[in-house]
Amino acid sequence: MKCEAIHCFDRATVRFAFYPESFDGPRILGEIAADALQDLFGAEGGPESLLEACQANFDVIEAMAVERYSRSPGHAVFLETDDFSCTLG
Secondary structure: OOOOEEEEHHHOEEEEEEOEOEOOOOOEEEEEEHHHHHHHHOOOOOHHHHHHHHHHOHHHHHHHHHHHHHHOOOOOEEEOHHHHHHHHO
Protein backbone atom coordinates (compact mmCIF):
# COMPACT_ATOMS: atom_id res chain seq x y z
CA MET A 1 0.00 0.00 0.00
CA LYS A 2 1.11 3.54 -0.66
CA CYS A 3 2.14 5.42 2.45
CA GLU A 4 0.40 8.76 2.94
CA ALA A 5 2.58 10.53 5.50
CA ILE A 6 3.82 13.91 6.67
CA HIS A 7 6.54 14.90 9.10
CA CYS A 8 5.27 16.77 12.18
CA PHE A 9 8.32 18.69 13.37
CA ASP A 10 6.64 20.12 16.47
CA ARG A 11 5.57 16.67 17.68
CA ALA A 12 8.70 14.76 16.55
CA THR A 13 6.48 12.27 14.72
CA VAL A 14 5.40 11.16 11.29
CA ARG A 15 1.63 11.23 10.85
CA PHE A 16 0.28 8.63 8.43
CA ALA A 17 -3.05 7.43 7.13
CA PHE A 18 -4.19 3.84 7.24
CA TYR A 19 -7.36 1.98 6.34
CA PRO A 20 -8.15 -0.77 8.87
CA GLU A 21 -11.11 -2.06 6.83
CA SER A 22 -9.47 -1.57 3.41
CA PHE A 23 -10.26 1.42 1.22
CA ASP A 24 -13.99 0.77 1.67
CA GLY A 25 -13.79 1.72 5.34
CA PRO A 26 -12.66 4.74 7.29
CA ARG A 27 -9.36 6.55 6.79
CA ILE A 28 -7.64 6.73 10.17
CA LEU A 29 -4.66 8.89 11.10
CA GLY A 30 -1.89 7.50 13.24
CA GLU A 31 1.50 8.74 14.34
CA ILE A 32 4.83 7.09 14.84
CA ALA A 33 7.55 8.66 16.96
CA ALA A 34 10.66 9.85 15.16
CA ASP A 35 12.68 7.87 17.73
CA ALA A 36 11.00 4.64 16.60
CA LEU A 37 11.78 5.37 12.96
CA GLN A 38 15.41 6.05 13.91
CA ASP A 39 15.87 3.19 16.38
CA LEU A 40 14.13 0.48 14.38
CA PHE A 41 13.87 1.48 10.75
CA GLY A 42 17.15 3.25 9.97
CA ALA A 43 16.00 6.86 9.69
CA GLU A 44 18.80 9.34 10.21
CA GLY A 45 16.69 12.10 11.76
CA GLY A 46 15.88 14.57 8.99
CA PRO A 47 12.33 14.92 7.68
CA GLU A 48 13.05 13.18 4.38
CA SER A 49 14.82 10.31 6.11
CA LEU A 50 11.91 9.85 8.52
CA LEU A 51 9.39 9.80 5.67
CA GLU A 52 11.53 7.38 3.65
CA ALA A 53 11.81 5.01 6.63
CA CYS A 54 8.05 5.15 7.13
CA GLN A 55 7.43 4.41 3.45
CA ALA A 56 9.98 1.59 3.26
CA ASN A 57 8.60 -0.12 6.37
CA PHE A 58 4.95 0.78 6.03
CA ASP A 59 3.77 -2.83 5.96
CA VAL A 60 5.07 -3.35 9.53
CA ILE A 61 3.98 0.09 10.73
CA GLU A 62 0.51 -0.26 9.22
CA ALA A 63 0.03 -3.74 10.71
CA MET A 64 0.84 -2.42 14.19
CA ALA A 65 -1.43 0.60 13.69
CA VAL A 66 -4.33 -1.63 12.61
CA GLU A 67 -3.76 -3.90 15.61
CA ARG A 68 -3.71 -0.93 17.98
CA TYR A 69 -6.81 0.60 16.37
CA SER A 70 -8.68 -2.73 16.53
CA ARG A 71 -8.04 -3.01 20.27
CA SER A 72 -9.23 0.52 21.00
CA PRO A 73 -11.02 2.19 18.07
CA GLY A 74 -11.91 5.34 19.99
CA HIS A 75 -8.34 6.24 20.94
CA ALA A 76 -5.51 7.88 19.05
CA VAL A 77 -2.97 5.57 17.43
CA PHE A 78 0.52 6.61 18.54
CA LEU A 79 3.34 4.14 17.95
CA GLU A 80 6.65 4.13 19.80
CA THR A 81 9.73 1.92 19.75
CA ASP A 82 8.40 -0.44 22.44
CA ASP A 83 5.30 -1.20 20.36
CA PHE A 84 7.44 -3.15 17.92
CA SER A 85 9.44 -5.23 20.41
CA CYS A 86 7.51 -8.43 19.68
CA THR A 87 7.28 -7.78 15.96
CA LEU A 88 10.92 -6.99 15.24
CA GLY A 89 12.73 -8.44 18.24
